[in-house]
Amino acid sequence: MEQGRILVAEQQGAFVLKLVGDVRLTFCTALDEFLKHMFSAPDFASVVVDVSEAENIDSTTLGQLAKLAVCAQRRFGLTPALVSTNPDISHMLDTMGFERVFDVRHEQPVSDEQLAELPIVPGSEAAVRERVLEAHRTLMGLSAENQAQFSELVSALEGYR
Numbered sequence: 496m497e498q499g500r501i502l503v504a505e506q507q508g509a510f511v512l513k514l515v516g517d518v519r520l521t522f523c524t525a526l527d528e529f530l531k532h533m534f535s536a537p538d539f540a541s542v543v544v545d546v547s548e549a550e551n552i553d554s555t556t557l558g559q560l561a562k563l564a565v566c567a568q569r570r571f572g573l574t575p576a577l578v579s580t581n582p583d584i585s586h587m588l589d590t591m592g593f594e595r596v597f598d599v600r601h602e603q604p605v606s607d608e609q610l611a612e613l614p615i616v617p618g619s620e621a622a623v624r625e626r627v628l629e630a631h632r633t634l635m636g637l638s639a640e641n642q643a644q645f646s647e648l649v650s651a652l653e654g655y656r
Contacts, residue, residue: 496516544576548581555630557630561630
């Protein structure tokens, strides 16, 4: 499995995030900081998330993507696009309820030419735990199935506070 990477681009308030390979919680700090930057951009207009080259996306990253969509809807009245051409990843997104918060597309509109790699940003154990908790709480808010699937994990992580 290819090591995970997150590629990003921005042009005139239009943002693109592309997940490649095996994307795991090691990106949670960098992704959270990028989302803050993106949503604070004065010309923020749209966001596309492309997971067509992702081989695996862990639940923390899925939760952060769900947070991205929920925040875009609440703050800007915008439903982000999510591109998925991998049937396994598409199935996982469907089971997580992503169609409720994203405009899920199954064709490839994103070009890699202007994407830059988002570096991993180390975070303290406590900060990472908070991001993992927030991501999983967001996932739990998408569906009753997610609530059941992640409630034990969230309870366990809350016990470490």
